Amino acid sequence: MMRRSPFRTAGRACLVALALCAPATGAARAAGPDPMQDAAGETRKEATRETTWAAIRLDLFPGRDIGEAGAIVQLDAPDRAEDAALVPISIQLALPAGDPRTLKAVTLIVDENPAPMAGRFTLGDGRRDFSLSLRVRVNSYSFVRAVAETSDGALLMTKAYVKAAGGCSAPATKDTADSIARLGEMRFRSFAETGRPEAQVQIRHPNFSGLQMDETTRGYTPAWFVREVEVKQGGKLIFAMEGGISISEDPTFRFSYTPSPDQVTVRAEDTEGKVFTSTFPGGGS
Template identity: 60%
Template sequence: MLSRMRHLAIQVAAAAMILGATAAARAAEDEATWTSIKPDIFGERAIAADAGVISLDAPDRAEDAALVPIDIHIAIPEADHRAVVVVTLVVDENPSPVVATFTLGEATRHFDLSTRVRVNAYSYVRAVAQTSDGTLYMARAFVKASGGCSSPAVKDPAEAKANLGKMRFRVFAGTGRDEAQVQIRHPNYSGLQMDQVTRLYTPAWFVQTLSVTQGETILFTMEGGISISEDPTFRFSYRADGRPVTVEAKDTEGHVFRQGFTGDGGT
C-alpha cells in the first residue's frame, strides 16, 4: 500500500513538473513577439510591469476582432508627484503593432481613456505609460481574437465617404461620470481588407493625428495607425467648466477635419 502511494506521489510530482515546464514554455512563447518588437518601440529602456501607475482592461475573448474595446486607467499614487505624459498602446501580433501614441495634457495624474482596436491574432495588448521623469510602466492583457485587421468594413464605401470627417462629442456628466466621448466618421482602412466586389485590397487610409482641446488646454493628442477601428472613438476623463471643446483630426490623405463644441456637448 505504501509503495503504491509513493508511486502515485511520484506520478503527481512528475505531472506537476511537466505542466510547470509547459506553462513556462508557453509564457516564453507568448513573450517572444514582444521581445522582438520592444527594441523598435522603446529601445533598451527598462519597463516596469504591474507597478500600479497604469492598468488596462480588455476582453479575454473578443466578440468582434475588428472592434475590441480597450480601457486604460492612469492613477499616480498620492505621494508621487510625477505625471504621465505619454501612453503607447501596442498589440503584439498585429502587422503594425503600435496602435497609437497618446500625449496627455499637462500634469495628468489620473486619467481614463477608452477606444476600440483591431486585433489580428491571439495577442497581448499592452499600454505603456511614460512619466514626467522618463520612467516607463506597462500593463497588459491577453486577448483571444483573430482577423481584425483584414475584416471587411462595416459601412458601404459610398456611405463612408459621404459622412467622412463628421464628428460627435458627448458628455456623460448627467450620469455621474466625469467623462466625454469623441467619435470621427472615417473608414480607417487598414490596407489588409479586400474589396468584396473587385477582390482587390483596399489601400490603407486612416486617421493619423487627433487633438482634443478644452479652451486653450490640450486634453490629449493621438498619433495613430491601422489598428484603430473604423469610425475612431475615444472616451476619456473630462470635466465641463464652461470652456468650448475643439476636436481636430488629419488622415493619411491629407484631409483635415475640425469642429468646435460647447463644453456640455453641443455644437
Template identity: 50%
Template sequence: MRGMTSQFLGLVGVALAVTFAAPLSYADPPQRTDPWPGLVQDIFNNRTMDDGTGVISIEMPSRAEDAAIVPVTLRTTLPSGDTRHVKSITLVIDENPAPMAAKFKLGEAAGVSEISTRVRVNNYTMVHAVAELDDGKLLMVKTYVKASGGCSAPAAKTADEASKRLGQMRFRQFAKSTDAPASGAREAQLMIGHPNNSGLQMDQVTHLYVPALFINELRIWQGDKLVLAMEGGISISEDPNIRFSYISNGAQQFRVEAKDTDGRVFKGEWPAESSAM
C-alpha cells in the same frame, strides 16, 4: 539461402529492437518568437521598463466577440502625494501587422485618467500598455487577448456609405459617475466617421486590397489647453470612437482636429457643458 534468410531475420530483429527500445521521434512544432523584446527596441529604443501594476491598467476581453472592434480601456492612478503626471500611454498589440496601435499624449493639467477605444486584433496576442511619466520613467502592464482576423475583416460600411460620413464628428459630454460635480471631473466621447482602412482588407466586389487610409493624428483642446492627442495606426477600428475622462478648466469650448493619411483635415467645435450629464 537458409543462411541468408537467418541473417536477414537477424537484422530485422535488431532493427525492431532498436525501434521499440527508443520512442518515436517527431519534429517539435516551431516555437513562436516573442515579438515584445524587438518591439521594446523599435518603439521605445530599448528603454528600461518597470512593472506598472497599481499605476496603469489595461482592460480588454480575454476572448473577443468581434476581432475588428475589440474594446480596450486604459486607466492610470498615481499614488496619493505623488506629484508626477502621466505624459503618454502607448498601446501595443504585439502580433498585429503594425503593432503600435496608438500613442496617447495627455495634457499636463487635463486630468485624463481613463481612455477607452476600439481596436482590431489580428491574432492571439499579448497586448501591452506603456505609460511614460514626466520624470521619464516607463511603466508597463500587459494582458492576453484571443482574437483572429481583425485587421483583414471587411468593413462594416460600403465605400459609398463611408464616403458620405467621412470626417463627420459627434462629441458628447457626461458627468463622471464616480465623482461629485464640484470636483470638475467629467467624461467626453468623440466619434469620427472614417473607414480607417488597414490595407489588409479585400474589396468583396473587385477582390483587390483596399489601400490603407486611417486617422493618424488627433488633438482635442479645452479652450487653448490640450486635453488629449493621439497618434493612430491601422489597429484603430473603423469609425474611431474615443471616450476619456478630464478635469474641467472652466473653458467655454472644446475643439477637435483630426488628420488622415491622405492629408485630409477634419475639425469640430462644441460648447463646454460644465454640468454635462
C-alpha cells in the same frame, strides 16, 4: 502608402514550434495530468508569446528600460473578443498620493498586429490621472500592452492577453460608401452624470487597414486611416493621438473630462492629408 513612423517596427520575429506527442500509457491516463508538466507548458507558452515583444520593443522604445506598472496603469480587455475588428480596450492611469510626478503619455500596443503600435496618446500638462477607452483590431492571439510615461521619463507597462483573429483583414461593418460620404463628421458627448466625468468623441472614417479585400476588384483596399487626433478644451490639450491601422473604423475615444463653459475643439488628420475640425459646447456652467 503609410507614412513611416518611429513607432512602426522595421521587422517582425517569427517563431515556428513543432510539438511531438506520444500516446499516453494507461497508467499515465489514470494518474491524470502532471502539474509540473502543465506548469512547464505554460512557461513555454508565455516565453513564446513574449518573443514578438522582445523584437518590437527595441523599435518602439529604443534603449529604454520598462518597469512594471503596478497599480499606476490598469488595462481592461476581453479574454476572448466577440469581434476581432472591434475589440474594446480601457486604460486607467493614476499616480499614488505623494508621487510628485505627472503623466506624460500612454502607448497602446498589439504585439501580433502587422503594425503593433495602435496609438500613442500624449496627455495635457499636469495630469495625475486619466482614463481612455477605444476599440481596436486584433489580428491574431496577442498580448495587448499599455505603456505609460511619467514626467521623469520612466516607462511603466501592464498587459493583457486577448484571443482574437482576423481583425485587421475583416471587412467594414458599415456601408463604406456612406462612411466616405460622411467622412470626417464628428460627434461629441459628455457624461457628467457618472461618478467620474467623461466625454466621448467619434470621427466618421472607414480607417482602412490596407489588409482588407475589395469584393469588387478582389484586390486589397489601400490603407487610409486617421493618423492624428487632437482634443482641446478652452485651448488646452486634453490628449493628442498618433495612430495606426489597429484603430477600428469610425475611431471613437472615451476619456477623462471636466465639464466647463470652455468649448471643446477636435482636430483630426488622415493619411491622405485630409484635415477635419469641429467645435462643441463644453457642457458645463
